[in-house]
Structure formats: C-alpha cells, structure tokens
Amino acid sequence: MAELDELDQALLRELQRDARRTNRELAAATGVSPSTSLERVRSLRERGVIRGFLVDLDLEEVGRPVQALIAVRIRPPSRANIEAFREWASRLPETVGVFVVSGGEDFLIHVAVPDNKFLYAFVIDRLTQRPEVADVRTSVVYEHIRSPVIEPATPARRRR
Amino acid sequence: MAELDELDQALLRELQRDARRTNRELAAATGVSPSTSLERVRSLRERGVIRGFLVDLDLEEVGRPVQALIAVRIRPPSRANIEAFREWASRLPETVGVFVVSGGEDFLIHVAVPDNKFLYAFVIDRLTQRPEVADVRTSVVYEHIRSPVIEPATPARRRR
DNA sequence: GATGAAATAGATCGTAC
DNA sequence: GTACGATCTATTTCATC
Numbered sequence: 239m240a241e242l243d244e245l246d247q248a249l250l251r252e253l254q255r256d257a258r259r260t261n262r263e264l265a266a267a268t269g270v271s272p273s274t275s276l277e278r279v280r281s282l283r284e285r286g287v288i289r290g291f292l293v294d295l296d297l298e299e300v301g302r303p304v305q306a307l308i309a310v311r312i313r314p315p316s317r318a319n320i321e322a323f324r325e326w327a328s329r330l331p332e333t334v335g336v337f338v339v340s341g342g343e344d345f346l347i348h349v350a351v352p353d354n355k356f357l358y359a360f361v362i363d364r365l366t367q368r369p370e371v372a373d374v375r376t377s378v379v380y381e382h383i384r385s386p387v388i389e390p391a392t393p394a395r396r397r398r
Numbered sequence: 399m400a401e402l403d404e405l406d407q408a409l410l411r412e413l414q415r416d417a418r419r420t421n422r423e424l425a426a427a428t429g430v431s432p433s434t435s436l437e438r439v440r441s442l443r444e445r446g447v448i449r450g451f452l453v454d455l456d457l458e459e460v461g462r463p464v465q466a467l468i469a470v471r472i473r474p475p476s477r478a479n480i481e482a483f484r485e486w487a488s489r490l491p492e493t494v495g496v497f498v499v500s501g502g503e504d505f506l507i508h509v510a511v512p513d514n515k516f517l518y519a520f521v522i523d524r525l526t527q528r529p530e531v532a533d534v535r536t537s538v539v540y541e542h543i544r545s546p547v548i549e550p551a552t553p554a555r556r557r558r
Numbered sequence: 559g560a561t562g563a564a565a566t567a568g569a570t571c572g573t574a575c
Numbered sequence: 576g577t578a579c580g581a582t583c584t585a586t587t588t589c590a591t592c
Contacts, residue, residue: 240459250455257417257451260568271578276570278576287459291417294449295410299400301551307497307506328543335544337467341537346467352551377501383488384495391461391512420585431561436586 240287242390245270249278250287254387257291297334302350305334305379306357309343310365313372320344323370332360343375354378400447402550405430409438410447414547417451457494462510465494465539466517469503470525473532480504483530492520503535514538 242250248268252259259267265275282288297305310327312319320338327347328336337346351357361376402410408428412419419427425435442448457465470487472479480498487507488496497506511517521536 239461239463242460250453250460253453254455257453261570262568272569273571273579274577285459286456289454289456292452292454293410293413293417294452295414295548296446296449297548299445299447300402300410300548301399302548303399307499324541324543328545331549333545334548335542337537337539338541338543339467339537339539341535343537346537350548375501377497377499377503377506379497379499381484381498382495383484383498385488385493388455388457388460388462388494388510389491421587422585432585433562433587434560437559 240282240285242287245274245278246282246287247390249275249282250390251387253279253288297350301352302332304353304357305348305350305382307377307379308345308347308349308361308365309375309377310345310347310371311342311373312344312370314370315344319370323368326368330364332356343373348379400442400445402447405434405438406442406447407550409435409442410550411547413439413448457510461512462492464513464517465508465510465542467537467539468505468507468509468521468525469535469537470505470507470531471502471533472504472530474530475504479530483528486528490524492516503533508539 240246245268249264252264252267261272261276261279264279265272268275270278279288297303310323312323323345324336324338327333327345330349332349332351333347334350335348337348338344339346349357349360351360357376357378361374365371365374405428409424412424412427421432421436421439424439425432428435430438439448457463470483472483483505484496484498487493487505490509492509492511493507494510495508497508498504499506509517509520511520517536517538521534525531525534
C-alpha cells in the first residue's frame with residue numbers, strides 16, 4: 239500500500255475533481271512549484287496509485303440510456319466456469335463493468351443498452367445461452383451516482 | 399441523443415483508452431489535423447457526450463482494498479425516504495458509487511473500505527442506524543472489471 | 559467544417575538549494 | 576525533496592480554403 243503525504247492527497251483530490259487540470263493549476267491549487275507537482279503526479283502513477291486517466295461518457299448521449307445490473311449465478315461455480323464467464327461477460331459491447339462477488343450470486347454485470355426491449359433480449363437470448371448460467375436476476379438502474387472524490391484511507395505520513 | 403460521426407467515434411475510442419493523450423496524438427491517431435480534433439473534442443464536451451475527465455485510482459493503493467456491494471431495501475419506499483437515503487449514502491466517505499435500482503432492492507451501494515472488520519461495522523453500525531433502512535444484504539466484491547471502451551450504440555451519421 | 563501557420567501557454571529538465 | 580529558469584512541445588486562434 240502506498241504512503242501518501244498531505245501533498246499527495248491534495249493532488250489526488252484535485253485530480254479527481256478534474257483529471258485534465260494542467261500541472262500549473264495543480265501546483266497553484268496545492269501551493270507548490272510546477273516541477274514539484276509534476277514529479278509527485280509522476281510518482282503517483284509509477285507507484286500505481288493512479289492507474290490511468292479516464293473519460294466520463296454520458297451513456298444517454300452515446301445511445302445507451304437504459305442501464306441494468308444483472309445478477310448471475312453460475313453452476314457449478316468452478317474456477318473454469320467462473321473465469322470463462324468473466325472473460326465472456328467483460329468483453330460484451332453492452333457491458334460497462336463486471337463485479338465478481340460473493341453471496342447469493344457469482345456475478346453482477348453492469349450493462350448499458352439502447353432500450354428495454356434490447357435489455358430483455360440480452361438477458362433471455364444471450365446470457366441464458368451460456369450453459370454455466372444457472373440463474374439470472376435483472377435490476378434496472380434508475381440512477382448511478384459516482385462519488386466525486388475518494389479519500390485515501392491511509393493516514394497521512396510524513397515524507398520529509 | 400448526440401449524433402456521432404466516424405471521427406467523433408474514433409476520438410471517443412482513443413480518449414477512452416487514455417484520456418490524457420495530447421491533442422496532437424489524437425489528431426495523428428484519427429488522421430485529422432490538430433485543430434480539427436481539438437474542435438471536435440470541445441464539441442463533444444459541449445454537447446455533453448463527454449461529461450468530464452476522471453482519474454482512475456487504485457483502491458488498494460489508497461488503503462481501501464476491500465470492496466462490497468450492499469443491497470438496501472427502504473421501507474416505505476416513498477420519494478422522501480429514497481431521496482434522503484440517496485443523498486446520505488452518496489456522501490459517505492466509504493462510498494464509491496450508488497445505484498438506484500428496481501427489483502427486490504432499492505439501492506446498491508458500492509463501498510471500498512480498509513478491511514472486513516470495517517465493512518462489517520459499516521453495515522451493522524452505520525447503515526442500520528437509518529430508520530428507513532428495512533433490509534441489508536452485503537456481497538463482497540472479489541474483482542471489479544471496467545470495460546475499457548464503451549462504443550456508442552448510435553449508428554454513425556454523416557455530418558459533412 | 560477543415561486546414562496550416564503564428565502566437566500563446568504549458569510541460570519538462572538541468573541545476574542549485 | 577523542492578524551486579527556479581531555460582528550452583522544448585502543445586494548445587489555441589485566425590485567416591484561408
């Protein structure tokens with residue numbers, strides 16, 4: 239787990255608000271020189287704290303206004319079945335994300351599709367074609383809120 | 399819904415791979431001049447297709463290696479209760495995202511916490527303190543895969 | 559709309575503290 | 576680890592097609 243001091247945390251906060259802020263803006267917002275913030279952000283990437291930079295698409299504008307979470311039970315839940323399904327599901331064009339979970343189900347697939355008809359067809363035609371799929375439970379997503387800022391749970395440590 | 403021609407789609411694909419690609423790289427990758435790609439990306443932002451740019455944090459490195467999806471049932475599921483709970487849940491520091499859903503439950507809260515002890519305490523101490531929470535079901539997330547590229551479901555349209 | 563050149567602004571690196 | 580300043584590179588604007 240990475241050690242993150244006050245400056246690292248401040249930079250992460252700023253970048254979560256807007257990942258395209260220029261290095262100069264970051265430096266000004268955190269009260270250090272541009273070369274320092276540049277070096278720190280590079281270090282955060284190298285240490286794997288920052289995995290990359292993503293674009294936040296509006297799923298409605300992109301023709302996928304209907305979202306759903308589809309809980310899937312795999313039987314038998316062998317490693318072979320789980321891994322095969324995970325690979326298959328995460329590659330579908332409808333898939334936004336895949337959660338591999340414990341509990342009543344083995345997977346939760348987050349999908350975004352053009353309409354309800356498409357969603358229904360996806361569930362009853364495509365998902366159930368997989369022989370390892372034993373059970374499917376669909377929940378329509380009315381709204382998906384992402385937290386704007388995730389704070390590190392690490393206590394701040396001094397690095398100087 | 400936005401109309402997206404071939405160039406728009408190509409730019410979205412490139413930006414989803416790495417949202418920090420420079421405008422020059424985008425232009426080279428899509429075969430247009432830098433000023434054209436700059437203008438197109440700006441248009442995508444103005445039209446709301448691109449909602450913003452996010453940093454992809456590694457939740458483990460940030461001290462939150464344990465993820466869970468917590469299904470919550472609200473009783474009665476009145477607008478007042480639903481909205482109050484949504485606001486409360488989406489502001490918690492443990493929360494990564496909140497899904498408002500149909501079906502057996504009303505919410506699915508995606509949380510990331512330091513360890514299982516913390517998760518358990520979160521569920522039995524904090525969630526159940528809310529009077530409108532009637533039922534809670536926790537699934538631990540072993541793995542969360544995000545789709546690297548979401549393709550528009552819109553058929554390409556000509557804009558020239 | 560798209561282009562290419564010119565002006566503005568930012569990223570980056572060497573050097574010093 | 577940090578700051579300053581010079582250099583290199585990218586962004587942005589504008590006249591033109």
